[in-house]
Amino acid sequence: MAVAQGAGVEIRNVSKSFGPSGSQVTVLDGVSLTIGMGEFVSVIGPSGCGKSTLLKVTAGLIDADLGTVTIDGESVTAASRDKKIGLVPQSPALLPWRTVLDNVQLPLAVNKKANSDRILRDAKELLSTFGLGNAMSKYPGQLSGGMQQRAAIARAFVFDPAIMLMDEPFSALDEMNRDLQRMALLDFWQSNRKAVMFVTHSVPEAIMLSDRIVVMAAHPGRIAQIIDVDLPRPRTADAYATDEFRDLEAVVRTALHTQMEDAHV
Numbered sequence: 710m711a712v713a714q715g716a717g718v719e720i721r722n723v724s725k726s727f728g729p730s731g732s733q734v735t736v737l738d739g740v741s742l743t744i745g746m747g748e749f750v751s752v753i754g755p756s757g758c759g760k761s762t763l764l765k766v767t768a769g770l771i772d773a774d775l776g777t778v779t780i781d782g783e784s785v786t787a788a789s790r791d792k793k794i795g796l797v798p799q800s801p802a803l804l805p806w807r808t809v810l811d812n813v814q815l816p817l818a819v820n821k822k823a824n825s826d827r828i829l830r831d832a833k834e835l836l837s838t839f840g841l842g843n844a845m846s847k848y849p850g851q852l853s854g855g856m857q858q859r860a861a862i863a864r865a866f867v868f869d870p871a872i873m874l875m876d877e878p879f880s881a882l883d884e885m886n887r888d889l890q891r892m893a894l895l896d897f898w899q900s901n902r903k904a905v906m907f908v909t910h911s912v913p914e915a916i917m918l919s920d921r922i923v924v925m926a927a928h929p930g931r932i933a934q935i936i937d938v939d940l941p942r943p944r945t946a947d948a949y950a951t952d953e954f955r956d957l958e959a960v961v962r963t964a965l966h967t968q969m970e971d972a973h974v
């Protein structure tokens with residue numbers, strides 16, 4: 710059950726096209742979505758439907774052509790300056806010449822003065838929470854892919870952002886490892902509720918983590934359907950085996966297949 714209190718992310722009528730004028734392709738067409746504070750929302754849809762573009766617009770990495778995004782009531786620029794947005798990319802992007810602890814502390818060290826009055830999380834504590842307590846002095850190259858991705862997630866939490874934007878953070882992992890990382894994130898989030906936008910291709914992942922699942926349609930990218938995930942929280946891996954989980958899986962897969970078939974017409 711969501712503990713939504715006010716809008717964490719408010720996306721209103723966002724449109725975005727790419728390409729030179731005359732041959733522009735509309736990637737997002739009038740997308741509106743609100744993610745409440747403390748709500749976990751996954752975005753799923755056919756390849757190329759604009760999921761990453763929507764996340765990048767929300768993160769302020771690219772500008773929308775039309776529409777607005779507000780984060781905790783502020784413009785994306787202001788929210789980004791105030792470190793309210795945490796971003797976890799597809800690949801961990803850790804600096805190979807710095808230890809894991811240095812990598813996680815790096816955002817704090819970059820501008821100490823600006824961070825002096827911020828509430829910051831303890832990097833060592835975060836790393837321990839994500840099961841990396843014994844790996845702090847190792848270098849990224851000495852860690853498995855899953856451990857590297859957990860370090861990247863820990864790094865995104867150091868500013869204790871109100872909003873977490875995650876773009877397929879586990880896509881490079883094998884299924885077993887992926888499930889382990891997913892459950893580690895779920896555990897952490899269940900006691901540190903943030904507004905989360907989570908892009909994924911995995912139906913079980915979206916169900917296990919989310920309060921709501923946004924199914925996108927392609928060409929142009931738009932919201933086709935929003936599915937409520939009313940499984941009780943806190944959730945554990947036991948939820949996979951329940952009838953409710955399987956019923957939801959059928960609903961989400963059907964919605965996704967419809968959009969995938971339409972995308973190939």
Ligand SMILES: Nc1ncnc2c1ncn2[C@@H]1O[C@H](COP(=O)(O)OP(=O)(O)OP(=O)(O)O)[C@@H](O)[C@H]1O
Pocket residue numbers: 727728736754755756757758759760761762763
């Ligand atoms: N900077 C860019 N310039 C031109 N086209 C772009 C740019 N970024 C994305 N696109 C195009 O926009 C469309 C949507 O891309 P996007 O990465 O948002 O989709 P996606 O749903 O995240 O895809 P996937 O599931 O395959 O990761 C694609 O056709 C892509 O080629």
